[in-house]
Structure formats: structure tokens, C-alpha cells
Amino acid sequence: MxxxxxxxxxxxxxxxxxxxxxxxxxxxxxxxxxxxxxxxxxxxxxxxxxxxxxxxxxxxxxxxxxxxxxxxxxxxxxxxxxxxxxxxxxxxxxxxxxxxxxxxxxxxxxxxxxxxxxxxxxxxxxxxxxxxxxxxxxxxxxxxxxxxxxxxxxxxxxxxxxxxxxxxxxxxxxxxxxxxxxxxxxxxxxxxxxxxxxxxxxxxxxxxxxxxxxxxxxxxxxxxxxxxxxxxxxxxxxxxxxxxxxxxxxxxxxxxxxxxxxxxxxxxxxxxxxxxxxxxxxxxxxxxxxxxxxxxxxxxxxxxxxxxxxxxxxxxxxxxxxxxxxxxxxxxxxxxxxxxxxxxxxxxxxxxxxxxxxxxLGWTDGGTNPPTGACAVTYAVQSQWNTGFTAQVTVRNTSTTAVNGWKLAWSWPAGQRVTQAWNATLTQSGAAVTAADAGYNAAIAPGASATFGFNGSWSGGNTAPTAFTLNGTACTSP
Missing domain, CATH: 3.20.20.80 (Glycosidases)
Structure with missing residues (x-):
């Protein structure tokens, strides 16, 4: 007043x-x-x-x-x-x-x-x-x-x-x-x-x-x-x-x-x-x-x-x-x-x-706001040849709350391209890649993980990405 x-x-x-x-x-x-x-x-x-x-x-x-x-x-x-x-x-x-x-x-x-x-x-x-x-x-x-x-x-x-x-x-x-x-x-x-x-x-x-x-x-x-x-x-x-x-x-x-x-x-x-x-x-x-x-x-x-x-x-x-x-x-x-x-x-x-x-608007966070660093990602190239490679990615839920539906995003530093994927749907725009759950693996319980793989192409280098986000939250990566 x-x-x-x-x-x-x-x-x-x-x-x-x-x-x-x-x-x-x-x-x-x-x-x-x-x-x-x-x-x-x-x-x-x-x-x-x-x-x-x-x-x-x-x-x-x-x-x-x-x-x-x-x-x-x-x-x-x-x-x-x-x-x-x-x-x-x-x-x-x-x-x-x-x-x-x-x-x-x-x-x-x-x-x-x-x-x-x-x-x-x-x-x-x-x-x-x-x-x-x-x-x-x-x-x-x-x-x-x-x-x-x-x-x-x-x-x-x-x-x-x-x-x-x-x-x-x-x-x-x-x-x-x-x-x-x-x-x-x-x-x-x-x-x-x-x-x-x-x-x-x-x-x-x-x-x-x-x-x-x-x-x-x-x-x-x-x-x-x-x-x-x-x-x-x-x-x-x-x-x-x-x-x-x-x-x-x-x-x-x-x-x-x-x-x-x-x-x-x-x-x-x-x-x-x-x-x-x-x-x-x-x-x-x-x-x-x-x-x-x-x-x-x-x-x-x-x-x-x-x-x-x-x-x-x-x-x-x-x-x-x-x-x-x-x-x-x-x-x-x-x-x-x-x-x-x-x-x-x-x-x-x-x-x-x-x-x-x-x-x-006056709401107090009761713990539902997604925490930072609640996931860990392992990215591994399993095989590589002249212009192509196969990789496997594992994302682990390190929080105490279940993940129900996920998107994992990263950017490639060397111009790689996805050509085929399994256990996830992968889309790419420029260097930016997003992997979305396949439906049957959408839920990741606390401490559990989901794994997917893909084939890709490379030219001049196949450097692995170093930063990942799960549903917009930054993950740790070894």
C-alpha cells in the first residue's frame, strides 16, 4: 500500500x-x-x-x-x-x-x-x-x-x-x-x-x-x-x-x-x-x-x-x-x-x-529442483576404422531421485557425425548431439544406468567429447 x-x-x-x-x-x-x-x-x-x-x-x-x-x-x-x-x-x-x-x-x-x-x-x-x-x-x-x-x-x-x-x-x-x-x-x-x-x-x-x-x-x-x-x-x-x-x-x-x-x-x-x-x-x-x-x-x-x-x-x-x-x-x-x-x-x-x-512468486524449493552433478557419463570408442567408428555411452543416475525420461546432450570437438544408433534416438545439428531414451529404457533408478551405442563417421580426428548434460543438468565424466 x-x-x-x-x-x-x-x-x-x-x-x-x-x-x-x-x-x-x-x-x-x-x-x-x-x-x-x-x-x-x-x-x-x-x-x-x-x-x-x-x-x-x-x-x-x-x-x-x-x-x-x-x-x-x-x-x-x-x-x-x-x-x-x-x-x-x-x-x-x-x-x-x-x-x-x-x-x-x-x-x-x-x-x-x-x-x-x-x-x-x-x-x-x-x-x-x-x-x-x-x-x-x-x-x-x-x-x-x-x-x-x-x-x-x-x-x-x-x-x-x-x-x-x-x-x-x-x-x-x-x-x-x-x-x-x-x-x-x-x-x-x-x-x-x-x-x-x-x-x-x-x-x-x-x-x-x-x-x-x-x-x-x-x-x-x-x-x-x-x-x-x-x-x-x-x-x-x-x-x-x-x-x-x-x-x-x-x-x-x-x-x-x-x-x-x-x-x-x-x-x-x-x-x-x-x-x-x-x-x-x-x-x-x-x-x-x-x-x-x-x-x-x-x-x-x-x-x-x-x-x-x-x-x-x-x-x-x-x-x-x-x-x-x-x-x-x-x-x-x-x-x-x-x-x-x-x-x-x-x-x-x-x-x-x-x-x-x-x-x-514466493515458492520455497522443497528439494524438487534438479541438483547439479546428478549423473555420470562414460563414453568409449569400441572400434575405429578409416572413416568410421562404433561407440558406447553409459549414463548413470548418481542422484537419489529416479529419472523418468532422459535426453543426454554433448558436442563433438572434431566434426564427427552419427550414422546409426541403438537403444536411443540420436539427433544432430552441427556439432551438437542429443540422445533421447528409447521408451523402454526411459526410467533410470538412483544408482542405476542406461547404455546405448551408435556408429559414426570421422575425418581428421575422433576426439571424444568431454562435457555432457542430462535433461539440461551437467554430468561428471571420467
Whole structure:
């Protein structure tokens, strides 16, 4: 509480904290969301050893969300989304090219699936996005427009989409990525044809279509204080002065390991001081792959720091990760050599980053956080000939906890290539190799081991790797 009175956002946060705390005290029948549905374990969740992010976030008065792919909202993927997150954002299903591929012809199936899923699991929905320069249908991006004709098309689209989900969307990213890196306006088809006013007009159209939804402008590389974020700040200030309906600012936060802005919290605060809410909307923290134990530890600290920066500002509404699992991340397809950007690995196992988020939200490590050095690897070349070799690898579980599903990763120093493997599935990208269990050998009890082998090719040298990670944790190697 600041001063002698509380702002509306502070009141909402305080109420949320009280409700979440009361829920935990009476046994967890409701913890800031609906009773258990598909993918939720009901009362037993409170006794689980693993932290539940949505419950921890609710107790702090914020939401914790994830972007999702509608077609994957079943099985383990759907179960984790429903269990861990209290807000979801459709990754692609609400973008203009997806919902209105031809003028006046709509495809709502993907967007409907996301909204229906959220409502079944007591989750908020962040609508993403109504007006954006990218992923437009050709008829919009390549049309010959006057200011008047494109304004009509734009506002008609907003009315159709925001109107369809009226009362079911918590936040709309109304305008997405309007600025260049230097703070000038991006020359999108909307900026070029309509001019600066297209942002205000989009916001007014969204308010008319869905008066209850909170309206945001969303952008990337605006997390710290810089030219681009200052341009966004000046835009919001101007919109507020004109009486244009704008409720919040979205900081995407597609970050690189080791480059989280030191001014993140101060930047959130200065937007809040304008009288708008702030949200971290698309958080991921990418690194070079395969990740080392040190990288994963640093990523944990940085996820914790970003979450903590939101918690430190009363008007920060919440955090959304841009996909919770590495198997559903956009990073490897766009940034060659980078990945491992999300809180879960490709097999839906929590990474250290997940525990960093939980710790920022008030969870105390009860011993479930994977320890460093909990595995030992023996790598042996059994035979070698002119251009090929056969090797055997044994990984031993030296921890006191069973391993259920494993991936062993290493990098070759001399350009070797895998040609055939047994008792594991091996994949290779450049020098980086990942060996995944074969299913029947996925479980490794404490003190037990799993062995696999492969044939490979070499040229000029066959030096053995010296560093291995098991599920992202560094192993010892004799």
C-alpha cells in the first residue's frame, strides 16, 4: 500500500491475494480459478511437490500465462496448460491472416478452440492481435488502399473479431509492433495508407466492439528504457491526453540470455505512472544450444528477475511466457543455433527456469529442483576404422531421485557425425548431439544406468567429447 489510499489496480491485487490465501487455507477447492476440469488434478494439486504457477501468481495478485497452439490443447500439453497457467494467448489463431483470409470470409475454429478451452479451465484470454503489419492476408497487405478504404477494412475487421468474443476476452493486443528500433513509426500498410491516426482509430473501434476488454499496445525491444520504449511512452501519453481508450502497454520480452535490461523495473514503473497497466506479454529467454548447466542456471535467475520486476510494480498485471515448452517454441526456426528459451523442455519436464518463476512468486524449493552433478557419463570408442567408428555411452543416475525420461546432450570437438544408433534416438545439428531414451529404457533408478551405442563417421580426428548434460543438468565424466 502506497500512501493513504490504494489505486484500483492495488485494490484488485489485494483482493486477489486475500481470495487466494483463503482458498489455500480452506483446502484448495478453488484457488483463484474454477473447480478442477480436464488437465487439473483438483484438491490433490495442493499436496503436490511441484509448485503450481497459477496458484502462486494468484496469491501475489497477478496472472501467469502462456501462449498456446490450439491444435495441441490435449494430452500432456493440454494438461500442463490447464494445471499451471491462469491466462492463455493464442499464438496464431486470432491473427488477421488466420481468421479473415479473404475479405468478409471468416475462420473462427482455432480462436474458438482457445477461448472454449480457457473458459473450461477458469483462465483469462489475451486476444492477440487485431492490427499488425505481419501475418496479414494478401488481400490486405497487397491491396491498393486509400486512407478511407483501409480505415473501413480495419475497423470492420476489429468489429467482427472483437465483437465475436465480446465479454470473453480479458485483454486485447489491439495494435502490435507499431515502432522501428529507433522509435520512428513502422511503415506498415496501415501507417502508410492511414497515417499516425490508425492506432487511435483501432483502439476506439476495439472499445466500441468490446467495452469490457482491456486495450493494449504491444511491442518488442521496449523492455528497458531506450529510444523505442520512449517512443511508445510518448505515444501512450499522447493517447491518454486525447482521451483515446488505452488501458495498458505490453512489453513482449523476447530476451537473450545475459541481456535482460537493467532498467526493466524502472521502465514498467514509468508506464504505470502514466495511469496504464503493464504486462509482460511474450516472455522467452533464448540461449545457444545445446544448453549447459551454467546457462540453465543463469536462465533460471533471469526468469526470476523478470517475474520479480513485474511483482515490484503495482500496475503490472501479469506475465505470459511465449510457449511454455521448448517443443512449441518459435526460437529455433528463426534464430539459428538458439533455443531452450522456455520454462519446460521438449518432453514437458520443468527446467530450472520454471523453479525460478516459482521462487519469484514466493515458492520455497522443497528439494524438487534438479541438483547439479546428478549423473555420470562414460563414453568409449569400441572400434575405429578409416572413416568410421562404433561407440558406447553409459549414463548413470548418481542422484537419489529416479529419472523418468532422459535426453543426454554433448558436442563433438572434431566434426564427427552419427550414422546409426541403438537403444536411443540420436539427433544432430552441427556439432551438437542429443540422445533421447528409447521408451523402454526411459526410467533410470538412483544408482542405476542406461547404455546405448551408435556408429559414426570421422575425418581428421575422433576426439571424444568431454562435457555432457542430462535433461539440461551437467554430468561428471571420467
Amino acid at each position: 502506497r500512501g493513504t489510499s490504494m489505486k484500483p489496480q492495488s485494490l484488485r491485487r489485494a483482493a486477489s491475494v486475500i481470495l487466494a490465501a483463503a482458498s489455500l487455507l480452506i483446502g484448495g477447492a478453488t484457488s483463484g480459478h474454477a473447480a478442477a476440469g480436464p488437465g487439473q488434478a483438483g484438491p490433490d494439486r495442493q499436496a503436490a511437490a511441484e509448485p503450481v504457477l497459477r496458484d502462486l501468481a494468484a496469491a501475489k495478485g497477478i496472472y501467469y500465462g502462456t501462449a498456446v497452439t490450439a491444435s495441441k490443447l490435449s494430452g500432456t500439453y493440454g494438461a500442463v496448460v490447464g494445471e499451471q497457467f491462469d491466462s492463455i494467448t493464442p499464438g496464431n489463431e486470432m491473427k488477421w491472416g488466420s481468421v479473415e483470409p479473404t475479405r468478409g470470409t471468416y475462420n473462427w475454429s482455432g480462436a474458438d478452440a482457445v477461448v472454449d478451452y480457457a473458459e473450461a479451465h477458469g483462465q483469462k484470454v489475451r486476444g492477440h492481435t487485431l492490427v499488425w503489419h505481419s501475418q496479414l492476408p494478401d488481400w490486405v497487405s497487397n491491396g491498393s488502399w486509400t486512407a478511407g478504404t483501409l480505415r473501413t477494412v480495419m475497423t470492420d475487421h476489429i468489429a467482427a473479431e472483437a465483437g465475436r468474443y465480446k465479454g470473453r476476452i480479458d485483454h486485447w493486443d489491439v495494435v502490435n509492433e507499431p515502432f522501428n528500433e529507433d522509435g520512428t513509426r513502422r511503415q506498415s500498410v496501415f501507417q502508410t495508407a492511414i497515417g499516425d491516426s490508425y492506432i487511435a482509430e483501432s483502439l476506439r473501434a476495439a472499445r466500441a466492439a468490446d467495452p469490457a476488454a482491456k486495450l493494449y499496445v504491444n511491442d518488442y525491444n521496449v523492455e528497458g528504457v531506450n529510444a523505442k520504449s520512449t517512443a511508445l511512452y510518448n505515444l501512450v501519453k499522447s493517447l491518454k491526453e486525447q482521451g483515446v481508450p488505452i488501458d495498458g502497454v505490453g512489453l513482449q520480452a523476447h530476451l537473450i540470455l545475459g541481456q535482460v535490461p537493467s532498467t526493466l523495473q524502472a521502465n514498467i514503473q514509468r508506464f504505470a505512472d502514466l495511469g496504464v497497466d503493464v504486462a509482460i506479454t511474450e516472455l522467452d529467454i533464448r540461449m545457444t544450444t545445446p544448453p549447459t548447466s551454467a546457462q540453465l542456471t543463469q536462465q533460471k535467475a533471469e526468469y526470476k528477475a523478470v517475474t520479480g520486476a513485474c511483482l515490484a510494480v503495482a500496475r503490472c498485471e501479469g506475465v505470459t511466457v511465449w510457449g511454455f515448452t521448448d517443443s512449441d517454441s518459435w526460437i529455433p526456426d528463426v534464430f539459428t543455433g538458439y533455443g531452450a528459451a522456455t520454462p519446460y523442455d521438449e518432453n514437458f519436464r520443468p527446467k530450472p527456469a520454471y523453479y525460478g518463476i516459482a521462487e519469484a
